[in-house]
Amino acid sequence: AQSVAQPEDQVNVAEGNPLTVKCTYSVSGNPYLFWYVQYPNRGLQFLLKYITGDNLVKGSYGFEAEFNKSQTSFHLKKPSALVSDSALYFCAVRDKSAGNTGKLIFGQGTTLQVKP
Amino acid sequence: DAEITQSPRHKITETGRQVTLACHQTWNHNNMFWYRQDLGHGLRLIHYSYGVHDTNKGEVSDGYSVSRSNTEDLPLTLESAASSQTSVYFCASQQGGVTDTQYFGPGTRLTVL
Numbered sequence: 001a002q003s004v005a006q007p008e009d010q011v012n013v014a015e016g017n018p019l020t021v022k023c024t025y026s027v028s029g030n031p032y033l034f035w036y037v038q039y040p041n042r043g044l045q046f047l048l049k050y051i052t053g054d055n056l057v058k059g060s061y062g063f064e065a066e067f068n069k070s071q072t073s074f075h076l077k078k079p080s081a082l083v084s085d086s087a088l089y090f091c092a093v094r095d096k097s098a099g100n101t102g103k104l105i106f107g108q109g110t111t112l113q114v115k116p
Numbered sequence: 117d118a119e120i121t122q123s124p125r126h127k128i129t130e131t132g133r134q135v136t137l138a139c140h141q142t143w144n145h146n147n148m149f150w151y152r153q154d155l156g157h158g159l160r161l162i163h164y165s166y167g168v169h170d171t172n173k174g175e176v177s178d179g180y181s182v183s184r185s186n187t188e189d190l191p192l193t194l195e196s197a198a199s200s201q202t203s204v205y206f207c208a209s210q211q212g213g214v215t216d217t218q219y220f221g222p223g224t225r226l227t228v229l
Contacts, residue, residue, distance in 0.1 A: 032214065032215055034217070034218075036220075041223075042222060042223070043206055043220040043221050043222045043223050044159075044206065044208075044220040045220070046217050046218075046219060049215075049217060051215045090158070090159065094214060094215075100214075101147065101166065101212055101213060101214045101216075102147040102149065102164060102166065102210050102212075102214075102216075102218070103149075103161065103164065103174075104218060106158050106159045107158065108156075108157075108158040109158050
């Protein structure tokens with residue numbers, strides 16, 4: 001079955017330190033992977049996606065993600081965290097059922113707390 | 117700028133009433149989606165559409181319906197609102213390709229009393 005897992009409900013990091021938000025996936029064939037961020041009382045905002053090519057994907061607000069096929073992971077990273085990065089982060093993979101061109105499978109979300 | 121809007125942003129209704137949540141996008145995207153977000157459940161897909169007159173059920177479609185009469189709009193109707201449908205509802209749209217990005221609206225917070 002296709003799935004996405006975000007193993008940590010919450011990640012705490014000090015401002016200025018590097019951050020990692022973990023995501024693993026299970027899908028047949030090559031995955032199409034996405035990261036979104038949700039600030040309080042807002043909709044989800046697209047950060048970045050992996051379709052093919054370079055395993056390191058750069059996105060908005062200084063975030064990047066590393067695709068690792070052997071470990072079936074797509075971890076979100078940032079070299080230096082900001083307090084304003086505190087938010088809820090979702091990893092998603094495109095459902096590869098026959099005929100699907102849109103449906104995403106979302107992880108449960110990880111709350112990132114950056115402390116000053 | 118192209119965008120996706122939802123209305124109302126907040127709604128309080130009573131059990132048994134019919135409620136319609138609006139979603140409008142100006143990107144001319146083929147695909148549109150409705151999700152609900154609840155604590156402990158993340159995002160769950162309610163209904164989706166791949167084009168005009170096309171609608172499909174998602175994982176939590178019971179008690180909800182949608183119709184797609186044009187490209188821009190996908191209204192979500194709760195036939196007879198129940199307290200279990202108290203949630204935050206998000207609409208999203210996407211161009212039709214399998215690698216395309218889904219973009220989300222700001223959400224509607226619905227309370228059913």
